[in-house]
Amino acid sequence: MSNRIPVGLVGVTGYTGMELARILAGHPGLELVSVTSRKEAGKRLEDIYPFLRGTGPGALEISLPSPRELASRCRLVFLAVPHKTAMEMADALLCENVKVVDLSADFRINDKAVYEQWYATEHTRAHRLEEAVYGLPELYREEIVSADLVANPGCYPTSAILGLCPVLARGLVETDGIVIDSKSGTSGAGRKAKVGSLFCEVHDSFRAYGLGTHRHTPEIEQELSKAAGASLTVSFNTHLLPIDRGILSTIYTRLRPGTDLETVRAAYGEQYHGEPWVRVLPEGTLPETRWVRGTNFCDIGVVLDSRTNRLIILAAIDNLCRGASGQAVVNANLMLGLEPAAGLQAAPLMP
Template identity: 65%
Template sequence: MTTFKAGLVGVTGYTGMELARLLCGHGALELVRATSRSDAGRTLAQLFPGLTGLPLGGLTVSEPDVDDLAGACDLVFLAVPHGTAMDMAAALVGRGVRVVDLSADFRIKDPQTYAQWYGLEHRHPGLIADAVFGLPELNAPAIRTARLIANPGCYPTSAILGLYPALSRGFAEPDGLVIDAKSGATGAGRKAAVGSLFCEVSDTFRAYNLGRHRHTPEIEQELSRLAGRELRVSFNTHLLPINRGILSTCYARLARPATLAEVHAAYEAAYADAPWVRVLPQGALPETKNVRGTMFCDIGLVVDPRTDRLIVVSCIDNLCRGASGQALANANLMLGLDPATGLNLAPLVP
């Protein structure tokens, strides 16, 4: 098997940590550069003692340098905040390096919409059109030939996979969609912040950013494409007192009379060739513990004839499926590998 060289910019955050964990067992993609301005000179094992004795534990963290990355790597993962990623992505792509960007910098196709929601003018709008939205179940052919991947956000991954069959097969009305989503605390990142402290998260449950979460335009953009018309969603987020996991409950008005059996059959058909999407048996609903540390998206369905609604419950691990594992699947496709390479992972239970 051909071995490719990878770089990881921003190794010290949760998504960087998760990528390092996954790359330890990949086999065809070797991490040769891991960068961090604050921790340059230390080994990965010093940063993450859990990597001690594993192949990547001895890799020394370096300062991010585009020329060095371009010379050493076939592909680079950018696990840095929005606004920071766009310049480095443009520089690397310009040097012929394939890039998977885990930030939001290339997800939104309209630069004005990006500026509105992220408070920042896009400095490389000409590159946005080249970026492929990296949802493997929907965009695999384009991902294979891409030079730049906009890795989807965690909430959008859950919501889009949950609603795709209902919208594309005409079961759900595009108007009036409500997405009620809950995330574990790692979704807030690894930065020090009062709201993420253990005593602030444990033994409580709260909503946040109602009506203004930055993943809203990403969800609307992709669902509009699937529905074949522009739509708006009511996207509402909550913080769970757990480390990993997203559970999204999506509510849609039925576009036509349908039984649970009919909707369930349509979902199974839509994901027949998507091994990471598990449409649960009729009557079963997903739980975060069953997807922890994996690429799975578990989907449960309810047809409520009393309210004439379809209820879709979609569940993923926000760090693996919602970020780093999905980034690795995209890298596999870009490099001509089996997308599941290094990602055949069983859930971490209990």
């Protein structure tokens, strides 16, 4: 009999569900014992994901989502389902005393009205917002350890927040005029068939989308405002890259008077000292998405354009791993008393 902790996964057919199944297949302390999907119920996991054949999760039969059934088998459940669906499932599981890591946006935004404005839907479980912990381990590790409900951060926000926190928290850059220019691989658009995500629409092209309207904007502003100790607004602009996975965020800020690059680099070293998943790159080296592929790393580089007094911050992550499923596993590890890095020690996949 396995001595690993049993966990479940609701919504196994999307890219984040797929990535979670991949990571959990090799996790030494967590055992995936239940996977659900309304569309694929009755099939084995290896039937829809042949790459899992011969692994423990591969033989699992996909079932219909049932909070009571999940609670009878699992200590923690990952929710890899769309917003609105997640809030109701999370509430039902919490009522059954099951811990939840929610990969949707339903519990990331503290203010109910702000959530409803950006997501154009009523938040029917707003009483859970106060107990939800934002799942960025570098900022909220202690709170995550004791949490029953963790709101796993969005992919773009993960890169932007980690990139900006050290300088905002120490008052090294101006809080107005910040521009976050982010590019994501196509998997960030989800696994559903959509014309805009077809190979011929994406390959050999590069385009912007969601300018001024992207739903990750309030999440970014919420956490950056906390870091800065004052409300701030950012210009957040997103683009679609013709690659499978990865995010590169290029962030433009203005240094405050009297601040130099040495002070900035010291701030990053201090902020992320001992943090296993943030790699502050040496001067002259800039992040690339291929250096973090398939891992939970966030690579950060900083450049000072002395001519314009702009501090340019670059942050690269894998949108499916650090930006979703890998970060969810770190949160689960912390919530269940396991080593935070368990199941995530693999080096980036190159080339």
